[in-house]
Amino acid sequence: MRVDLFDFELPPERIALRPARPRDAARMLVVRGEGAFEDAGVRDLPRLLHAGDVLVFNDTRVIPAQLEGRRGEARVGATLHKRVDLRRWQAFVRNAKRLREGDEISFSGGVSAIAETRHADGSWTLAFAGEEPVELLLERAGTLPLPPYIASKRGTDAADREDYQTMFAAKDGAVAAPTAALHFTPRLMSALQAAGIAHETLTLHVGAGTFLPVKAEDTTEHRMHSEWGRIEPNAAERLNAVRAAGGRVIAVGTTSLRLLESAADDTGTIRAFSGDTDIFITPGCTLRAVDGLMTNFHLPKSTLMMLVSALMGRERMLAAYAHAIASRYRFYSYGDASLLLPG
Structure with missing residues (x-):
């Protein structure tokens, strides 16, 4: 149709x-x-x-699956959308044209991930560094991913949690x-x-x-x-x-x-x-x-x-x-x- x-x-x-x-x-x-x-x-x-x-x-x-970070001097945003395994998530990445496979992205709170694989739909598999559970890393570094039609009009705040x-x-x-x-x-x-x-x-x-x-x-x-x-x-x-x-x-x-x-x-x-x-x-x-x-x-x-x-x-x-x-x-x-x- x-x-x-x-x-x-x-x-x-x-x-x-x-x-x-x-x-x-x-x-x-x-x-x-x-x-x-x-x-x-x-x-x-x-x-x-x-x-x-x-x-x-x-x-x-x-989960607080929205992350802001940098690859070198370039600003990069990532929204995780599907777990691959304990340390890897598939993510939609903003400013993804600045990424290459193997690049390290530094997020806030001392969290980092390697841009491991780019998929046909434009998303990436991100492999998170360290041994802490990724969920704990997200609590420290991530924000709640409000829908675009809300996020475009106001920021996420404490009430949204x-x-x-x-x-x-x-x-x-x-x-x-x-x-x-x-x-x-x-x-x-x-x-x-x-x-x-x-x-x-x-x-x-x-x-x-x-x-x-x-x-x-x-x-x-x-x-x-x-x-x-x-x-x-x-x-x-x-x-x-x-x-x-x-x-x-x-x-x-x-x-x-x-x-x-x-x-x-x-x-x-x-x-x-x-x-x-x-x-x-x-x-x-x-x-x-x-x-x-x-x-x-x-x-x-x-x-x-x-x-x-x-x-x-x-x-x-x-x-x-x-x-x-x-x-x-x-x-x-x-x-x-x-x-x-x-x-």
Whole structure:
């Protein structure tokens, strides 16, 4: 499909630069397969879902993966996006034309790395010096990599260290937050539990590729960056049992949905999973593992706009986004939510 079919005009003032406070005070647009859109709030989830449904969260934790340094006199910036092994990470590098294989980059805090390998997509493998765990080096030298549409308007500050982590964040490795889960609070989780709505967690370490624009003119020409994920066997069994009992599997965030679909077989059975996925979900794909999605509002012509269009239909989602813009919903990572229920 043509990428420009997923374009829309978003007024810049609709981009949220800070989250709602408290988190569960955000608005939520309910989009069903047909009928009128419903303007609701995140706190309405217990009445909008059914007893026996299950919400699936991504428990990845965002690391301070953005580094500033020098190669000689040249300034170099690096955003780590995927672990290779204990000391090596794949990274997108700013001012990469100044780098050669074997060059040493000196970052702040006494952290250094060798530019080991340049890849076809322009990214580099960086090998970090020393014996300290790279995660500790990043805590000393790195900053939180806010999305470009926020970082271009303001700097990262102390509030973001809490605001840009979900209450489920437990496993280090993400470069971007699974932002739909930012809306959840212990109070909301208690209300969901009281309503008979369960939850499960999986892990997908979101990479910086999630921010990259789609440069191809047709979706068939776009290639996704791979990300590492895991679904534990017991979690897969419980999710399959929910559907067998007539409940719905509702992914919280596109990262959860992508991993669930990566792990599902042709019958829709969710299997245990551990490894990389580069799944690209566009209209025409059959979604097998999920019955709904809670997600924020996405960028024009993005792979995530294509994903929600695969779930709900392109025209339905464009109409929903037009309603959201006219109704002054807040967009993107720190913005409001949507609940997509195709059935």
